[in-house]
Amino acid sequence: MSNLDAVLQILSWSLIISGSFFVVVGAIGMLRFPDFWARLHAASVTESGGVILLLAGMCIQAGFTLITVKLMIIGLFLFITGPTSTHAVANAALVSGLRPKSLSTHPNSNGLEDDKR
Amino acid sequence: MRLIVYALLLGALWLLWSGIYKPIIISFGAASIGLVLLITHRMNTVDEDKVPIELSPIKFLGYLIWLLVEIAKSNIAVTKTILSPTMPIRQNLFEVPYTQRTDLGQVIFANSITLTPGTVSVETETGHFLVHAVSYSAADMDALANMDARVSATELAGSS
Amino acid sequence: MIYAFAILAILIAMALVLVRLIKGPTLYDRVLAVNSFGTHTVLLIGVVGFWNGRPDFLDIALLYALINFVGTIAILKFFRYRAIGDVMWTPPQQDEGR
Structure with missing residues:
Protein backbone atom coordinates (compact mmCIF):
# COMPACT_ATOMS: atom_id res chain seq x y z
CA MET A 1 0.00 0.00 0.00
CA SER A 2 2.70 2.46 0.96
CA ASN A 3 4.54 1.31 -2.12
CA LEU A 4 1.62 2.36 -4.30
CA ASP A 5 1.41 5.64 -2.41
CA ALA A 6 5.05 6.35 -3.10
CA VAL A 7 4.57 5.64 -6.80
CA LEU A 8 1.56 7.96 -6.92
CA GLN A 9 3.49 10.68 -5.07
CA ILE A 10 6.39 10.48 -7.50
CA LEU A 11 4.00 10.45 -10.46
CA SER A 12 2.12 13.53 -9.26
CA TRP A 13 5.37 15.33 -8.43
CA SER A 14 6.74 14.71 -11.88
CA LEU A 15 3.43 15.85 -13.43
CA ILE A 16 3.48 19.07 -11.41
CA ILE A 17 7.16 19.74 -12.15
CA SER A 18 6.74 19.19 -15.89
CA GLY A 19 3.56 21.28 -15.84
CA SER A 20 5.46 24.14 -14.19
CA PHE A 21 8.16 23.70 -16.82
CA PHE A 22 5.66 24.10 -19.67
CA VAL A 23 4.09 27.13 -17.96
CA VAL A 24 7.48 28.86 -17.74
CA VAL A 25 8.38 27.84 -21.30
CA GLY A 26 5.14 29.33 -22.59
CA ALA A 27 5.90 32.60 -20.83
CA ILE A 28 9.47 32.64 -22.18
CA GLY A 29 8.08 32.07 -25.65
CA MET A 30 5.65 34.96 -25.25
CA LEU A 31 8.62 37.17 -24.44
CA ARG A 32 11.02 35.84 -27.08
CA PHE A 33 8.92 35.35 -30.19
CA PRO A 34 9.20 38.16 -32.71
CA ASP A 35 5.59 38.93 -33.59
CA PHE A 36 2.01 38.47 -32.49
CA TRP A 37 1.23 35.41 -34.60
CA ALA A 38 4.12 33.44 -33.15
CA ARG A 39 3.21 34.52 -29.63
CA LEU A 40 -0.22 32.92 -30.03
CA HIS A 41 1.46 29.53 -30.11
CA ALA A 42 3.59 30.26 -27.07
CA ALA A 43 0.44 31.14 -25.12
CA SER A 44 -1.18 27.91 -26.22
CA VAL A 45 1.74 25.89 -24.79
CA THR A 46 0.80 27.26 -21.36
CA GLU A 47 -2.88 26.78 -21.98
CA SER A 48 -2.77 23.17 -23.07
CA GLY A 49 0.34 21.48 -21.72
CA GLY A 50 0.82 23.41 -18.52
CA VAL A 51 -2.83 23.39 -17.48
CA ILE A 52 -3.38 19.70 -18.22
CA LEU A 53 -0.22 18.52 -16.44
CA LEU A 54 -0.67 20.73 -13.37
CA LEU A 55 -4.34 19.82 -12.95
CA ALA A 56 -3.57 16.11 -13.44
CA GLY A 57 -0.86 16.30 -10.78
CA MET A 58 -3.22 18.00 -8.35
CA CYS A 59 -5.94 15.39 -9.14
CA ILE A 60 -3.57 12.61 -8.06
CA GLN A 61 -2.66 14.52 -4.90
CA ALA A 62 -6.35 14.97 -4.01
CA GLY A 63 -7.33 11.34 -4.51
CA PHE A 64 -10.94 10.28 -5.05
CA THR A 65 -12.79 13.20 -3.49
CA LEU A 66 -15.07 16.02 -4.51
CA ILE A 67 -11.92 18.07 -5.08
CA THR A 68 -10.95 15.83 -7.99
CA VAL A 69 -14.36 16.43 -9.55
CA LYS A 70 -13.88 20.18 -9.17
CA LEU A 71 -10.42 20.00 -10.73
CA MET A 72 -11.79 18.01 -13.65
CA ILE A 73 -14.60 20.53 -14.19
CA ILE A 74 -12.02 23.35 -14.17
CA GLY A 75 -9.92 21.37 -16.65
CA LEU A 76 -12.92 20.72 -18.90
CA PHE A 77 -13.84 24.39 -18.78
CA LEU A 78 -10.33 25.58 -19.63
CA PHE A 79 -10.23 22.92 -22.37
CA ILE A 80 -13.24 24.50 -24.05
CA THR A 81 -12.68 28.20 -23.38
CA GLY A 82 -8.90 28.33 -23.91
CA PRO A 83 -8.98 27.57 -27.64
CA THR A 84 -12.10 29.68 -28.05
CA SER A 85 -10.50 32.82 -26.65
CA THR A 86 -7.26 32.15 -28.56
CA HIS A 87 -9.32 31.85 -31.73
CA ALA A 88 -11.20 35.03 -30.87
CA VAL A 89 -7.97 37.01 -30.42
CA ALA A 90 -6.48 35.61 -33.63
CA ASN A 91 -9.63 36.26 -35.61
CA ALA A 92 -9.89 39.83 -34.32
CA ALA A 93 -6.26 40.44 -35.28
CA LEU A 94 -6.83 39.03 -38.76
CA VAL A 95 -9.95 41.11 -39.30
CA SER A 96 -8.17 44.26 -38.19
CA GLY A 97 -5.53 43.69 -40.86
CA LEU A 98 -2.61 42.41 -38.80
CA ARG A 99 -0.56 39.94 -40.86
CA PRO A 100 2.45 37.78 -40.02
CA LYS A 101 5.71 39.60 -40.69
CA SER A 102 7.40 36.86 -42.67
CA LEU A 103 5.58 34.15 -44.53
CA SER A 104 8.86 32.53 -45.35
CA THR A 105 7.91 29.23 -46.93
CA HIS A 106 5.12 30.05 -49.34
CA PRO A 107 5.34 33.69 -50.32
CA ASN A 108 2.27 33.39 -52.52
CA SER A 109 -0.11 31.80 -50.05
CA ASN A 110 -0.94 34.56 -47.63
CA GLY A 111 -4.08 32.65 -46.83
CA LEU A 112 -6.37 34.98 -48.75
CA GLU A 113 -6.02 33.10 -52.02
CA ASP A 114 -6.98 29.57 -52.84
CA ASP A 115 -4.57 26.91 -51.75
CA LYS A 116 -2.85 25.16 -54.64
CA ARG A 117 -3.19 21.66 -53.36
CA MET B 1 -39.63 16.32 -19.97
CA ARG B 2 -36.62 18.27 -21.10
CA LEU B 3 -37.02 20.54 -18.08
CA ILE B 4 -36.94 17.59 -15.66
CA VAL B 5 -33.73 16.25 -17.23
CA TYR B 6 -32.13 19.68 -17.00
CA ALA B 7 -33.25 20.02 -13.37
CA LEU B 8 -31.75 16.65 -12.46
CA LEU B 9 -28.49 17.45 -14.26
CA LEU B 10 -28.18 20.85 -12.61
CA GLY B 11 -29.02 19.33 -9.23
CA ALA B 12 -26.31 16.71 -9.58
CA LEU B 13 -23.81 19.39 -10.60
CA TRP B 14 -24.81 21.59 -7.68
CA LEU B 15 -24.48 18.74 -5.17
CA LEU B 16 -21.01 17.95 -6.57
CA TRP B 17 -19.88 21.53 -6.23
CA SER B 18 -21.36 22.30 -2.84
CA GLY B 19 -20.19 19.50 -0.57
CA ILE B 20 -22.23 20.94 2.33
CA TYR B 21 -25.51 19.09 2.81
CA LYS B 22 -27.59 21.09 5.30
CA PRO B 23 -31.28 21.72 4.64
CA ILE B 24 -30.99 25.49 4.32
CA ILE B 25 -28.04 25.31 1.91
CA ILE B 26 -29.80 22.70 -0.19
CA SER B 27 -32.92 24.84 -0.35
CA PHE B 28 -30.75 27.70 -1.64
CA GLY B 29 -29.46 25.32 -4.29
CA ALA B 30 -32.98 24.30 -5.29
CA ALA B 31 -33.97 27.96 -5.56
CA SER B 32 -30.97 28.75 -7.78
CA ILE B 33 -31.73 25.76 -10.02
CA GLY B 34 -35.29 27.03 -10.39
CA LEU B 35 -34.03 30.50 -11.30
CA VAL B 36 -31.60 29.09 -13.89
CA LEU B 37 -34.33 26.96 -15.46
CA LEU B 38 -36.65 29.98 -15.64
CA ILE B 39 -34.00 32.12 -17.31
CA THR B 40 -32.95 29.44 -19.81
CA HIS B 41 -36.59 28.75 -20.63
CA ARG B 42 -37.07 32.43 -21.47
CA MET B 43 -33.86 32.44 -23.51
CA ASN B 44 -34.99 29.37 -25.45
CA THR B 45 -38.25 31.04 -26.37
CA VAL B 46 -36.28 34.08 -27.52
CA ASP B 47 -33.91 32.27 -29.89
CA GLU B 48 -34.77 28.76 -31.03
CA ASP B 49 -31.20 27.56 -31.42
CA LYS B 50 -30.93 23.87 -30.63
CA VAL B 51 -27.61 22.13 -31.11
CA PRO B 52 -28.16 18.38 -31.51
CA ILE B 53 -25.36 16.21 -30.21
CA GLU B 54 -24.64 13.66 -32.92
CA LEU B 55 -21.49 12.02 -31.64
CA SER B 56 -20.76 8.46 -30.72
CA MET C 1 7.44 21.10 -0.79
CA ILE C 2 6.39 20.55 -4.37
CA TYR C 3 3.70 23.22 -4.37
CA ALA C 4 6.18 25.94 -3.47
CA PHE C 5 8.13 25.03 -6.60
CA ALA C 6 5.00 25.22 -8.74
CA ILE C 7 4.02 28.55 -7.19
CA LEU C 8 7.48 29.95 -7.90
CA ALA C 9 7.34 28.77 -11.51
CA ILE C 10 3.89 30.27 -12.06
CA LEU C 11 4.97 33.58 -10.48
CA ILE C 12 8.04 33.76 -12.75
CA ALA C 13 5.82 33.03 -15.76
CA MET C 14 3.36 35.71 -14.64
CA ALA C 15 6.19 38.26 -14.40
CA LEU C 16 7.35 37.41 -17.94
CA VAL C 17 3.80 37.70 -19.29
CA LEU C 18 3.46 41.03 -17.48
CA VAL C 19 6.55 42.30 -19.32
CA ARG C 20 4.91 41.33 -22.61
CA LEU C 21 1.71 43.04 -21.45
CA ILE C 22 3.57 46.31 -20.90
CA LYS C 23 5.85 46.08 -23.95
CA GLY C 24 3.47 44.44 -26.45
CA PRO C 25 3.44 46.60 -29.55
CA THR C 26 -0.11 45.91 -30.71
CA LEU C 27 -3.43 45.76 -28.89
CA TYR C 28 -3.79 42.05 -29.65
CA ASP C 29 -0.48 41.25 -27.97
CA ARG C 30 -1.85 42.87 -24.86
CA VAL C 31 -5.18 41.05 -25.01
CA LEU C 32 -3.34 37.77 -25.47
CA ALA C 33 -1.11 38.60 -22.51
CA VAL C 34 -4.12 39.46 -20.34
CA ASN C 35 -5.81 36.20 -21.27
CA SER C 36 -2.66 34.21 -20.58
CA PHE C 37 -2.21 36.06 -17.28
CA GLY C 38 -5.72 35.05 -16.32
CA THR C 39 -4.98 31.39 -17.03
CA HIS C 40 -1.86 31.67 -14.88
CA THR C 41 -3.97 33.21 -12.13
CA VAL C 42 -6.43 30.30 -12.22
CA LEU C 43 -3.55 27.86 -11.85
CA LEU C 44 -1.96 29.96 -9.10
CA ILE C 45 -5.17 30.09 -7.07
CA GLY C 46 -5.55 26.33 -7.34
CA VAL C 47 -1.96 25.58 -6.37
CA VAL C 48 -2.00 28.06 -3.48
CA GLY C 49 -5.17 26.40 -2.21
CA PHE C 50 -3.42 23.03 -2.19
CA TRP C 51 -0.32 24.55 -0.60
CA ASN C 52 -2.39 25.96 2.26
CA GLY C 53 -4.29 22.70 2.59
CA ARG C 54 -7.50 24.54 1.68
CA PRO C 55 -8.69 23.16 -1.68
CA ASP C 56 -11.88 25.19 -1.32
CA PHE C 57 -9.95 27.82 -3.26
CA LEU C 58 -10.87 25.84 -6.38
CA ASP C 59 -14.31 27.46 -6.36
CA ILE C 60 -12.62 30.83 -6.70
CA ALA C 61 -10.37 29.45 -9.43
CA LEU C 62 -13.35 28.30 -11.48
CA LEU C 63 -15.05 31.66 -10.99
CA TYR C 64 -11.88 33.39 -12.16
CA ALA C 65 -11.73 31.18 -15.24
CA LEU C 66 -15.31 32.17 -16.11
CA ILE C 67 -14.66 35.88 -15.61
CA ASN C 68 -11.40 35.68 -17.57
CA PHE C 69 -13.11 34.16 -20.60
CA VAL C 70 -16.02 36.59 -20.58
CA GLY C 71 -13.63 39.51 -20.01
CA THR C 72 -11.44 38.60 -22.97
CA ILE C 73 -14.42 38.31 -25.28
CA ALA C 74 -15.82 41.60 -23.94
CA ILE C 75 -12.54 43.45 -24.54
CA LEU C 76 -12.32 42.11 -28.11
CA LYS C 77 -15.95 42.99 -28.77
CA PHE C 78 -15.44 46.48 -27.43
CA PHE C 79 -12.42 47.19 -29.60
CA ARG C 80 -14.16 45.83 -32.67
CA TYR C 81 -17.51 47.54 -32.30
CA ARG C 82 -16.73 50.29 -29.75
CA ALA C 83 -19.71 49.14 -27.67
CA ILE C 84 -20.40 46.38 -25.16
CA GLY C 85 -24.17 46.00 -25.48
CA ASP C 86 -26.23 45.63 -28.63
CA VAL C 87 -24.29 46.82 -31.63
CA MET C 88 -25.21 47.86 -35.11
CA TRP C 89 -22.89 46.24 -37.64
CA THR C 90 -19.97 48.48 -38.50
CA PRO C 91 -17.25 47.45 -40.93
CA PRO C 92 -14.03 46.54 -39.10
CA GLN C 93 -11.40 49.22 -39.10
CA GLN C 94 -8.20 48.53 -40.95
CA ASP C 95 -5.88 49.96 -38.35
CA GLU C 96 -3.02 48.30 -36.54
CA GLY C 97 -4.83 48.77 -33.24
CA ARG C 98 -2.20 50.31 -31.03
Whole structure:
Protein backbone atom coordinates (compact mmCIF):
# COMPACT_ATOMS: atom_id res chain seq x y z
CA MET A 1 0.00 0.00 0.00
CA SER A 2 2.70 2.46 0.96
CA ASN A 3 4.54 1.31 -2.12
CA LEU A 4 1.62 2.36 -4.30
CA ASP A 5 1.41 5.64 -2.41
CA ALA A 6 5.05 6.35 -3.10
CA VAL A 7 4.57 5.64 -6.80
CA LEU A 8 1.56 7.96 -6.92
CA GLN A 9 3.49 10.68 -5.07
CA ILE A 10 6.39 10.48 -7.50
CA LEU A 11 4.00 10.45 -10.46
CA SER A 12 2.12 13.53 -9.26
CA TRP A 13 5.37 15.33 -8.43
CA SER A 14 6.74 14.71 -11.88
CA LEU A 15 3.43 15.85 -13.43
CA ILE A 16 3.48 19.07 -11.41
CA ILE A 17 7.16 19.74 -12.15
CA SER A 18 6.74 19.19 -15.89
CA GLY A 19 3.56 21.28 -15.84
CA SER A 20 5.46 24.14 -14.19
CA PHE A 21 8.16 23.70 -16.82
CA PHE A 22 5.66 24.10 -19.67
CA VAL A 23 4.09 27.13 -17.96
CA VAL A 24 7.48 28.86 -17.74
CA VAL A 25 8.38 27.84 -21.30
CA GLY A 26 5.14 29.33 -22.59
CA ALA A 27 5.90 32.60 -20.83
CA ILE A 28 9.47 32.64 -22.18
CA GLY A 29 8.08 32.07 -25.65
CA MET A 30 5.65 34.96 -25.25
CA LEU A 31 8.62 37.17 -24.44
CA ARG A 32 11.02 35.84 -27.08
CA PHE A 33 8.92 35.35 -30.19
CA PRO A 34 9.20 38.16 -32.71
CA ASP A 35 5.59 38.93 -33.59
CA PHE A 36 2.01 38.47 -32.49
CA TRP A 37 1.23 35.41 -34.60
CA ALA A 38 4.12 33.44 -33.15
CA ARG A 39 3.21 34.52 -29.63
CA LEU A 40 -0.22 32.92 -30.03
CA HIS A 41 1.46 29.53 -30.11
CA ALA A 42 3.59 30.26 -27.07
CA ALA A 43 0.44 31.14 -25.12
CA SER A 44 -1.18 27.91 -26.22
CA VAL A 45 1.74 25.89 -24.79
CA THR A 46 0.80 27.26 -21.36
CA GLU A 47 -2.88 26.78 -21.98
CA SER A 48 -2.77 23.17 -23.07
CA GLY A 49 0.34 21.48 -21.72
CA GLY A 50 0.82 23.41 -18.52
CA VAL A 51 -2.83 23.39 -17.48
CA ILE A 52 -3.38 19.70 -18.22
CA LEU A 53 -0.22 18.52 -16.44
CA LEU A 54 -0.67 20.73 -13.37
CA LEU A 55 -4.34 19.82 -12.95
CA ALA A 56 -3.57 16.11 -13.44
CA GLY A 57 -0.86 16.30 -10.78
CA MET A 58 -3.22 18.00 -8.35
CA CYS A 59 -5.94 15.39 -9.14
CA ILE A 60 -3.57 12.61 -8.06
CA GLN A 61 -2.66 14.52 -4.90
CA ALA A 62 -6.35 14.97 -4.01
CA GLY A 63 -7.33 11.34 -4.51
CA PHE A 64 -10.94 10.28 -5.05
CA THR A 65 -12.79 13.20 -3.49
CA LEU A 66 -15.07 16.02 -4.51
CA ILE A 67 -11.92 18.07 -5.08
CA THR A 68 -10.95 15.83 -7.99
CA VAL A 69 -14.36 16.43 -9.55
CA LYS A 70 -13.88 20.18 -9.17
CA LEU A 71 -10.42 20.00 -10.73
CA MET A 72 -11.79 18.01 -13.65
CA ILE A 73 -14.60 20.53 -14.19
CA ILE A 74 -12.02 23.35 -14.17
CA GLY A 75 -9.92 21.37 -16.65
CA LEU A 76 -12.92 20.72 -18.90
CA PHE A 77 -13.84 24.39 -18.78
CA LEU A 78 -10.33 25.58 -19.63
CA PHE A 79 -10.23 22.92 -22.37
CA ILE A 80 -13.24 24.50 -24.05
CA THR A 81 -12.68 28.20 -23.38
CA GLY A 82 -8.90 28.33 -23.91
CA PRO A 83 -8.98 27.57 -27.64
CA THR A 84 -12.10 29.68 -28.05
CA SER A 85 -10.50 32.82 -26.65
CA THR A 86 -7.26 32.15 -28.56
CA HIS A 87 -9.32 31.85 -31.73
CA ALA A 88 -11.20 35.03 -30.87
CA VAL A 89 -7.97 37.01 -30.42
CA ALA A 90 -6.48 35.61 -33.63
CA ASN A 91 -9.63 36.26 -35.61
CA ALA A 92 -9.89 39.83 -34.32
CA ALA A 93 -6.26 40.44 -35.28
CA LEU A 94 -6.83 39.03 -38.76
CA VAL A 95 -9.95 41.11 -39.30
CA SER A 96 -8.17 44.26 -38.19
CA GLY A 97 -5.53 43.69 -40.86
CA LEU A 98 -2.61 42.41 -38.80
CA ARG A 99 -0.56 39.94 -40.86
CA PRO A 100 2.45 37.78 -40.02
CA LYS A 101 5.71 39.60 -40.69
CA SER A 102 7.40 36.86 -42.67
CA LEU A 103 5.58 34.15 -44.53
CA SER A 104 8.86 32.53 -45.35
CA THR A 105 7.91 29.23 -46.93
CA HIS A 106 5.12 30.05 -49.34
CA PRO A 107 5.34 33.69 -50.32
CA ASN A 108 2.27 33.39 -52.52
CA SER A 109 -0.11 31.80 -50.05
CA ASN A 110 -0.94 34.56 -47.63
CA GLY A 111 -4.08 32.65 -46.83
CA LEU A 112 -6.37 34.98 -48.75
CA GLU A 113 -6.02 33.10 -52.02
CA ASP A 114 -6.98 29.57 -52.84
CA ASP A 115 -4.57 26.91 -51.75
CA LYS A 116 -2.85 25.16 -54.64
CA ARG A 117 -3.19 21.66 -53.36
CA MET B 1 -39.63 16.32 -19.97
CA ARG B 2 -36.62 18.27 -21.10
CA LEU B 3 -37.02 20.54 -18.08
CA ILE B 4 -36.94 17.59 -15.66
CA VAL B 5 -33.73 16.25 -17.23
CA TYR B 6 -32.13 19.68 -17.00
CA ALA B 7 -33.25 20.02 -13.37
CA LEU B 8 -31.75 16.65 -12.46
CA LEU B 9 -28.49 17.45 -14.26
CA LEU B 10 -28.18 20.85 -12.61
CA GLY B 11 -29.02 19.33 -9.23
CA ALA B 12 -26.31 16.71 -9.58
CA LEU B 13 -23.81 19.39 -10.60
CA TRP B 14 -24.81 21.59 -7.68
CA LEU B 15 -24.48 18.74 -5.17
CA LEU B 16 -21.01 17.95 -6.57
CA TRP B 17 -19.88 21.53 -6.23
CA SER B 18 -21.36 22.30 -2.84
CA GLY B 19 -20.19 19.50 -0.57
CA ILE B 20 -22.23 20.94 2.33
CA TYR B 21 -25.51 19.09 2.81
CA LYS B 22 -27.59 21.09 5.30
CA PRO B 23 -31.28 21.72 4.64
CA ILE B 24 -30.99 25.49 4.32
CA ILE B 25 -28.04 25.31 1.91
CA ILE B 26 -29.80 22.70 -0.19
CA SER B 27 -32.92 24.84 -0.35
CA PHE B 28 -30.75 27.70 -1.64
CA GLY B 29 -29.46 25.32 -4.29
CA ALA B 30 -32.98 24.30 -5.29
CA ALA B 31 -33.97 27.96 -5.56
CA SER B 32 -30.97 28.75 -7.78
CA ILE B 33 -31.73 25.76 -10.02
CA GLY B 34 -35.29 27.03 -10.39
CA LEU B 35 -34.03 30.50 -11.30
CA VAL B 36 -31.60 29.09 -13.89
CA LEU B 37 -34.33 26.96 -15.46
CA LEU B 38 -36.65 29.98 -15.64
CA ILE B 39 -34.00 32.12 -17.31
CA THR B 40 -32.95 29.44 -19.81
CA HIS B 41 -36.59 28.75 -20.63
CA ARG B 42 -37.07 32.43 -21.47
CA MET B 43 -33.86 32.44 -23.51
CA ASN B 44 -34.99 29.37 -25.45
CA THR B 45 -38.25 31.04 -26.37
CA VAL B 46 -36.28 34.08 -27.52
CA ASP B 47 -33.91 32.27 -29.89
CA GLU B 48 -34.77 28.76 -31.03
CA ASP B 49 -31.20 27.56 -31.42
CA LYS B 50 -30.93 23.87 -30.63
CA VAL B 51 -27.61 22.13 -31.11
CA PRO B 52 -28.16 18.38 -31.51
CA ILE B 53 -25.36 16.21 -30.21
CA GLU B 54 -24.64 13.66 -32.92
CA LEU B 55 -21.49 12.02 -31.64
CA SER B 56 -20.76 8.46 -30.72
CA PRO B 57 -19.51 8.70 -27.12
CA ILE B 58 -17.09 5.75 -27.26
CA LYS B 59 -15.39 6.95 -30.43
CA PHE B 60 -15.24 10.46 -28.97
CA LEU B 61 -13.44 9.15 -25.87
CA GLY B 62 -10.96 7.37 -28.12
CA TYR B 63 -10.50 10.59 -30.07
CA LEU B 64 -9.83 12.51 -26.83
CA ILE B 65 -7.09 10.08 -25.85
CA TRP B 66 -5.54 10.37 -29.32
CA LEU B 67 -5.82 14.16 -29.03
CA LEU B 68 -3.98 14.14 -25.69
CA VAL B 69 -1.08 12.27 -27.29
CA GLU B 70 -1.04 14.76 -30.18
CA ILE B 71 -1.05 17.68 -27.70
CA ALA B 72 1.91 16.15 -25.88
CA LYS B 73 3.87 15.69 -29.11
CA SER B 74 3.24 19.17 -30.45
CA ASN B 75 3.91 20.70 -27.01
CA ILE B 76 7.38 19.19 -27.10
CA ALA B 77 7.91 20.42 -30.66
CA VAL B 78 6.92 24.01 -29.83
CA THR B 79 9.01 23.88 -26.63
CA LYS B 80 12.03 22.97 -28.74
CA THR B 81 11.30 25.90 -31.04
CA ILE B 82 11.02 28.31 -28.10
CA LEU B 83 14.15 27.16 -26.33
CA SER B 84 16.42 26.79 -29.36
CA PRO B 85 18.77 29.78 -29.65
CA THR B 86 17.98 30.47 -33.30
CA MET B 87 14.18 30.06 -33.06
CA PRO B 88 13.47 28.40 -36.42
CA ILE B 89 10.11 30.04 -37.16
CA ARG B 90 8.51 29.31 -40.51
CA GLN B 91 5.14 30.98 -40.27
CA ASN B 92 2.43 30.18 -42.71
CA LEU B 93 -1.28 30.86 -43.16
CA PHE B 94 -2.97 28.09 -45.08
CA GLU B 95 -6.40 26.64 -45.70
CA VAL B 96 -7.52 23.32 -44.30
CA PRO B 97 -10.69 21.76 -45.73
CA TYR B 98 -13.07 20.11 -43.31
CA THR B 99 -15.43 17.22 -43.94
CA GLN B 100 -17.68 17.30 -40.86
CA ARG B 101 -21.39 17.54 -41.52
CA THR B 102 -22.56 18.84 -38.15
CA ASP B 103 -21.77 22.17 -36.52
CA LEU B 104 -20.57 20.38 -33.40
CA GLY B 105 -18.10 18.32 -35.41
CA GLN B 106 -16.69 21.45 -37.02
CA VAL B 107 -16.38 23.12 -33.63
CA ILE B 108 -14.52 20.09 -32.25
CA PHE B 109 -12.16 20.07 -35.24
CA ALA B 110 -11.41 23.80 -35.02
CA ASN B 111 -10.92 23.63 -31.26
CA SER B 112 -8.61 20.64 -31.65
CA ILE B 113 -6.51 22.56 -34.17
CA THR B 114 -6.17 25.43 -31.72
CA LEU B 115 -5.62 23.17 -28.72
CA THR B 116 -2.55 21.54 -30.25
CA PRO B 117 0.22 24.13 -29.92
CA GLY B 118 1.81 25.10 -33.20
CA THR B 119 -1.44 25.48 -35.12
CA VAL B 120 -4.22 28.00 -34.54
CA SER B 121 -7.48 28.16 -36.46
CA VAL B 122 -7.86 31.80 -37.39
CA GLU B 123 -10.93 32.08 -39.58
CA THR B 124 -13.85 29.80 -40.42
CA GLU B 125 -15.27 29.93 -43.91
CA THR B 126 -17.62 27.52 -45.65
CA GLY B 127 -15.68 24.43 -46.62
CA HIS B 128 -12.34 25.25 -45.03
CA PHE B 129 -10.62 26.80 -42.04
CA LEU B 130 -7.80 29.30 -42.21
CA VAL B 131 -5.00 27.92 -40.07
CA HIS B 132 -1.82 29.60 -38.89
CA ALA B 133 1.22 27.44 -38.14
CA VAL B 134 4.38 28.65 -36.43
CA SER B 135 6.83 26.10 -37.76
CA TYR B 136 5.22 25.00 -40.99
CA SER B 137 6.25 21.91 -42.85
CA ALA B 138 4.59 19.95 -45.61
CA ALA B 139 3.72 17.21 -43.13
CA ASP B 140 1.35 19.58 -41.33
CA MET B 141 -1.31 19.28 -44.04
CA ASP B 142 -1.28 15.48 -43.74
CA ALA B 143 -1.45 15.61 -39.94
CA LEU B 144 -4.42 17.97 -40.09
CA ALA B 145 -6.15 15.83 -42.73
CA ASN B 146 -5.66 12.85 -40.43
CA MET B 147 -7.21 14.79 -37.53
CA ASP B 148 -10.08 15.84 -39.80
CA ALA B 149 -10.81 12.23 -40.72
CA ARG B 150 -10.72 11.19 -37.06
CA VAL B 151 -13.18 13.92 -36.03
CA SER B 152 -15.50 12.95 -38.89
CA ALA B 153 -15.34 9.33 -37.73
CA THR B 154 -16.75 10.29 -34.34
CA GLU B 155 -19.91 11.69 -35.93
CA LEU B 156 -22.94 9.42 -35.98
CA ALA B 157 -23.68 8.17 -39.46
CA GLY B 158 -27.09 8.35 -41.07
CA SER B 159 -28.44 11.57 -39.62
CA SER B 160 -28.28 14.52 -41.94
CA MET C 1 7.44 21.10 -0.79
CA ILE C 2 6.39 20.55 -4.37
CA TYR C 3 3.70 23.22 -4.37
CA ALA C 4 6.18 25.94 -3.47
CA PHE C 5 8.13 25.03 -6.60
CA ALA C 6 5.00 25.22 -8.74
CA ILE C 7 4.02 28.55 -7.19
CA LEU C 8 7.48 29.95 -7.90
CA ALA C 9 7.34 28.77 -11.51
CA ILE C 10 3.89 30.27 -12.06
CA LEU C 11 4.97 33.58 -10.48
CA ILE C 12 8.04 33.76 -12.75
CA ALA C 13 5.82 33.03 -15.76
CA MET C 14 3.36 35.71 -14.64
CA ALA C 15 6.19 38.26 -14.40
CA LEU C 16 7.35 37.41 -17.94
CA VAL C 17 3.80 37.70 -19.29
CA LEU C 18 3.46 41.03 -17.48
CA VAL C 19 6.55 42.30 -19.32
CA ARG C 20 4.91 41.33 -22.61
CA LEU C 21 1.71 43.04 -21.45
CA ILE C 22 3.57 46.31 -20.90
CA LYS C 23 5.85 46.08 -23.95
CA GLY C 24 3.47 44.44 -26.45
CA PRO C 25 3.44 46.60 -29.55
CA THR C 26 -0.11 45.91 -30.71
CA LEU C 27 -3.43 45.76 -28.89
CA TYR C 28 -3.79 42.05 -29.65
CA ASP C 29 -0.48 41.25 -27.97
CA ARG C 30 -1.85 42.87 -24.86
CA VAL C 31 -5.18 41.05 -25.01
CA LEU C 32 -3.34 37.77 -25.47
CA ALA C 33 -1.11 38.60 -22.51
CA VAL C 34 -4.12 39.46 -20.34
CA ASN C 35 -5.81 36.20 -21.27
CA SER C 36 -2.66 34.21 -20.58
CA PHE C 37 -2.21 36.06 -17.28
CA GLY C 38 -5.72 35.05 -16.32
CA THR C 39 -4.98 31.39 -17.03
CA HIS C 40 -1.86 31.67 -14.88
CA THR C 41 -3.97 33.21 -12.13
CA VAL C 42 -6.43 30.30 -12.22
CA LEU C 43 -3.55 27.86 -11.85
CA LEU C 44 -1.96 29.96 -9.10
CA ILE C 45 -5.17 30.09 -7.07
CA GLY C 46 -5.55 26.33 -7.34
CA VAL C 47 -1.96 25.58 -6.37
CA VAL C 48 -2.00 28.06 -3.48
CA GLY C 49 -5.17 26.40 -2.21
CA PHE C 50 -3.42 23.03 -2.19
CA TRP C 51 -0.32 24.55 -0.60
CA ASN C 52 -2.39 25.96 2.26
CA GLY C 53 -4.29 22.70 2.59
CA ARG C 54 -7.50 24.54 1.68
CA PRO C 55 -8.69 23.16 -1.68
CA ASP C 56 -11.88 25.19 -1.32
CA PHE C 57 -9.95 27.82 -3.26
CA LEU C 58 -10.87 25.84 -6.38
CA ASP C 59 -14.31 27.46 -6.36
CA ILE C 60 -12.62 30.83 -6.70
CA ALA C 61 -10.37 29.45 -9.43
CA LEU C 62 -13.35 28.30 -11.48
CA LEU C 63 -15.05 31.66 -10.99
CA TYR C 64 -11.88 33.39 -12.16
CA ALA C 65 -11.73 31.18 -15.24
CA LEU C 66 -15.31 32.17 -16.11
CA ILE C 67 -14.66 35.88 -15.61
CA ASN C 68 -11.40 35.68 -17.57
CA PHE C 69 -13.11 34.16 -20.60
CA VAL C 70 -16.02 36.59 -20.58
CA GLY C 71 -13.63 39.51 -20.01
CA THR C 72 -11.44 38.60 -22.97
CA ILE C 73 -14.42 38.31 -25.28
CA ALA C 74 -15.82 41.60 -23.94
CA ILE C 75 -12.54 43.45 -24.54
CA LEU C 76 -12.32 42.11 -28.11
CA LYS C 77 -15.95 42.99 -28.77
CA PHE C 78 -15.44 46.48 -27.43
CA PHE C 79 -12.42 47.19 -29.60
CA ARG C 80 -14.16 45.83 -32.67
CA TYR C 81 -17.51 47.54 -32.30
CA ARG C 82 -16.73 50.29 -29.75
CA ALA C 83 -19.71 49.14 -27.67
CA ILE C 84 -20.40 46.38 -25.16
CA GLY C 85 -24.17 46.00 -25.48
CA ASP C 86 -26.23 45.63 -28.63
CA VAL C 87 -24.29 46.82 -31.63
CA MET C 88 -25.21 47.86 -35.11
CA TRP C 89 -22.89 46.24 -37.64
CA THR C 90 -19.97 48.48 -38.50
CA PRO C 91 -17.25 47.45 -40.93
CA PRO C 92 -14.03 46.54 -39.10
CA GLN C 93 -11.40 49.22 -39.10
CA GLN C 94 -8.20 48.53 -40.95
CA ASP C 95 -5.88 49.96 -38.35
CA GLU C 96 -3.02 48.30 -36.54
CA GLY C 97 -4.83 48.77 -33.24
CA ARG C 98 -2.20 50.31 -31.03
